[in-house]
Amino acid sequence: MSAKLSAIDTAKFVAAKRACDFIEDGMRVGLGTGSTAEWLVRCLGELVEDGLKITGVPTSTRTAKLARQLGIPISTLDEVKWLDLTIDGADEYDPDLNLIKGGGGAHLQEKIVATASDRMIVIADRTKQVDMLGAFPLPVEVIPFGWQTTKALLEETIAALDVMGDRIELRMNGDAPYITDEGNHILDLHLGRIGNPRQTALVLNQIPGVVENGLFIDICDIVVTGNGDGRVQVKDINVGTTQEDVIEFDEDENIFADLD
Known part of the structure; x- marks a missing residue:
């Protein structure tokens, strides 16, 4: 594991990296807002640099700014009309994959973009998993x-x-x-x-x-939960499966270049 990352940041990063496996060339992808979603945008920036062709639809001005800085082509929901996939973080998720979102103040755009997508994937660390929603405001x-x-x-x-x-x-x-x-x-x-x-x-x-409001009900399809040791769990509510993987990465990857 990278000595540059805390256990929480490692968990967020491996969840984001695993979620990128769902993205295919030519997709229109909703880009979430928040600290975990930022890891996704960083991962996508590297994939785009390596030749992946996608169109990103940001859910906030700060996500749009980061995507532009990383060379990710972006558009608006009005222009693309419908999305193949949205990947975003969450402040809480329960066993039915209902969510609380909005800690970053962008839940209105996030909900519009997520509901205009074929699938929504949430990336999170283990602390966001709860038995019942509500501890987070x-x-x-x-x-x-x-x-x-x-x-x-x-x-x-x-x-x-x-x-x-x-x-x-x-x-x-x-x-x-x-x-x-x-x-x-x-x-x-x-x-x-x-x-x-x-x-x-x-x-x-x-x-x-x-x-x-920040309650996302029956919107999320998959939650990818990262752990500080590099393990990730992928829960698909539609097919009723949960699988575990281990994400290995080099501590010198470019994604960490500005974290020194």
Whole structure:
């Protein structure tokens, strides 16, 4: 293993590298956002340099910037219409491959891109696997107008749901509210436990002012989970299989060149 990487970064890297095996020449690929998805973009940059021909559709401005820097051809969802595959990270995933996403503030674009794909693959380290969703705060994107009213409506709504906590916080960026790529705010719901993710997702999106929530239900097809020792588990929810591989890599690979 590379001495330059922590166990968590090694886990993220081997998950990303294994997920690249699902990508074929000519594919249109959704590129996720976040620290784990960044490893995927780095891996794809090396493959593109070696001759792989793909079109990437980024889910955020920062993913688009990194993809351009690495020479990955990118386009927009409006231009390509439909994707063969989306690969993204997750903040949590449960045994049914339901997800919480949005820790990076891009879950709106991520959900649109993922649902416009034939398959969605999540790459994650072992810490993201949970028996029940909810320990990670659930992001809800809301429009700035009347956000405090929207927050009050959310508080009233979650009181009737099968959740354990009720604290809601406006996400901040320093002294100012965090602003998404679409110019909206994010309210983080500290629910502790989400007993019925499907019901919760549907109910939250009925509240005026809510744009989208971070629950991804019946969207993810495969989770690739990396470990700090280089092992990866690939769980396919559609065929009901789980397989384990070991990813070996050279500590001098170009992907680590700027990590010194």
